[in-house]
Amino acid sequence: MAPFLNRENNQAAVTVTTKGGTYPIYIEDRIIPVLAQYLQDIEGRHFFIFCDENTKRFLDSGFRQQLSSKGAVVKSHVFPAGEETKSFSRYEEGVNFLLKNNARRDSCLIALGGGVVGDITGFMAATLLRGVDFIQIPTTLLAQVDSSVGGKTGINTEFGKNLVGAFYQPKAVLVDLKSLSSLPEREFAAGMSEVIKYALLGDIKFLEWLEDNIDALYNQEVSTLREAIRKCCEMKAAVVAKDEKETSGVRALLNLGHTFGHAIEKLAGYNGSVLHGEAIAIGMVMAAELSHIEGMISAEDVKRVRDIIKKARLPQKTDFNSEDIYSAMQGDKKADRKGLNLILLKTLGDAAIFSNIDKKNIIKAISLCA
Ligand SMILES: NC(=O)c1ccc[n+]([C@@H]2O[C@H](COP(=O)([O-])OP(=O)(O)OC[C@H]3O[C@@H](n4cnc5c(N)ncnc54)[C@H](O)[C@@H]3O)[C@@H](O)[C@H]2O)c1
Known part of the structure; x- marks a missing residue:
């Protein structure tokens, strides 16, 4: 179990157990603004948050400042919204952003968005430096009930959807029910x-x-x-x-x-x-x-x-x-x-x-x- 998850005060709704990792799914009314409460031992750790044009609204809910005040280094990258983001070129853009910002083996990627952001971020996590930690914060109902759980990550190709990818489990899935209120x-x-x-x-x-x-x-x-x-x-x-x-x-x-x-x-x-x-x-x-x-x-x-x-x-x-x-x-x-x-x-x-x-x-x- 990832040492940086604070499990003492948080009750997992579901636990996923696989060979690729055992991890909690938290389902609460409000998680994003208090994300720092779910993490521990984060001093000096790099967190890279990926979101899209529609989910960048959650970046300003205060959690980045809380993580920074605990000594974490927090950076974010915004993709365009939509399925086109699950592409080789956006994958390269994301990985270049990580490497340019000195991503390391102990860095943690955070997918803050729907299935598109979750799938591409998970794939970056699976492949960057042969695998770094990542956390799913799904903000669509589809991602909360399905795509954020189970470790399927990937991108699309001109020959079809999800044809390039990896099975790679997140360290945690944090479902913030309030985030759905802005979903069309x-x-x-x-x-x-x-x-x-x-x-x-x-x-x-x-x-x-x-x-x-x-x-x-x-x-x-x-x-x-x-x-x-x-x-x-x-x-x-x-x-x-x-x-x-x-x-x-x-x-x-x-x-x-x-x-x-x-x-x-x-x-x-x-x-x-x-x-x-x-x-x-x-x-x-x-x-x-x-x-x-x-x-x-x-x-x-x-x-x-x-x-x-x-x-x-x-x-x-x-x-x-x-x-x-x-x-x-x-x-x-x-x-x-x-x-x-x-x-x-x-x-x-x-x-x-x-x-x-x-x-x-x-x-x-x-x-x-x-
Ligand atoms: N990995 C898996 O196991 C798995 C399973 C099912 C689907 N998928 C993939 O998931 C993708 C579809 O996911 P999706 O339906 O979440 O699509 P999506 O990520 O494109 O999100 C849908 C739209 O809602 C916006 N959005 C997201 N959260 C929002 C919020 N809280 N408020 C306002 N707008 C918000 C997004 O910007 C986007 O425009 C597909 O690529 C599909 O292949 C993966």
């Missing part, structure tokens, strides 16, 4: 897509709970929000503990809707017209339709999936052509020499990986949402 509603909904994903792939009771509590979540009621995030982090931690590097198939289940969704994102060109979570929402409906076509879930189950997606103010349809989506799916990371592997629903709340699914059925499922 469309981004909040995109995060809800991943929350729904956990329910559909692994916990029918959580699905029922979500159906009852979705309005409270949109009203950002603290205890409800905390419970939803804790539940998702707990489920992700359990999966990652079993299959940190996605080798046994367990972790792949977290990709429910993602093979379809990544294809939609690729066709959209990562330009913000379709958000990751929106693409995943459509992808989950396609996966539900295909699960029904394959005889696993009922038409009522598909309706229930569509209803919760609708209640979460997420899309269920795309304008892209079914054949184009199918072609774009072929480049998916989860494809292997036997072809496409798809995560489908055996029942609501229980997913599994399937290969050799008939192309005709896949196209039919896509066309029900296209």
Whole structure:
């Protein structure tokens, strides 16, 4: 456990245990302004904070001064907002910033932002000097329930998303619920897509709970929000503990809707017209339709999936052509020499990986949402 985490006064909501490291997830109403309370033994330590144009607002909440007053050296770097930041050129920009500012083996990178900032910062941490400490402070719902936990880091290439990266665990994940208050509603909904994903792939009771509590979540009621995030982090931690590097198939289940969704994102060109979570929402409906076509879930189950997606103010349809989506799916990371592997629903709340699914059925499922 990293010595610089102050665990005495702070109660972890979830603990993630992997071969690559054991670390706490703290979920509190307000963490960023009091970040220094979560750290100790920091005199002389370098902290490099990465954020984007929209999350730089949190830099001025007082925590930098508190860290400096305890003898830490604190520097920050602001990336442009958006998926384009997960690129080779921004990665090089970030690493050059670190090296120019004398980053050392005992430096700590802090990702202060959504999944984009988290993924690129984690990748810099994994590769700088062959690995330095990093902390995730996720500020989107999507990052709080998903991308900040589990150690997947990386950047995009012209051939597809997340094709260059590393499994590299953070030293801690600090979830500040108040940070969500400035998040645009469309981004909040995109995060809800991943929350729904956990329910559909692994916990029918959580699905029922979500159906009852979705309005409270949109009203950002603290205890409800905390419970939803804790539940998702707990489920992700359990999966990652079993299959940190996605080798046994367990972790792949977290990709429910993602093979379809990544294809939609690729066709959209990562330009913000379709958000990751929106693409995943459509992808989950396609996966539900295909699960029904394959005889696993009922038409009522598909309706229930569509209803919760609708209640979460997420899309269920795309304008892209079914054949184009199918072609774009072929480049998916989860494809292997036997072809496409798809995560489908055996029942609501229980997913599994399937290969050799008939192309005709896949196209039919896509066309029900296209
Ligand atoms: N590593 C993983 O396991 C994993 C899992 C899922 C998704 N991802 C990746 O995460 C990325 C998507 O993450 P995202 O949805 O968080 O996108 P994002 O990081 O682009 O954030 C979405 C938008 O919200 C803004 N923003 C962030 N926090 C804010 C706040 N508190 N107030 C106001 N604005 C704020 C950002 O600047 C951005 O414009 C994708 O690149 C996806 O591939 C990674």
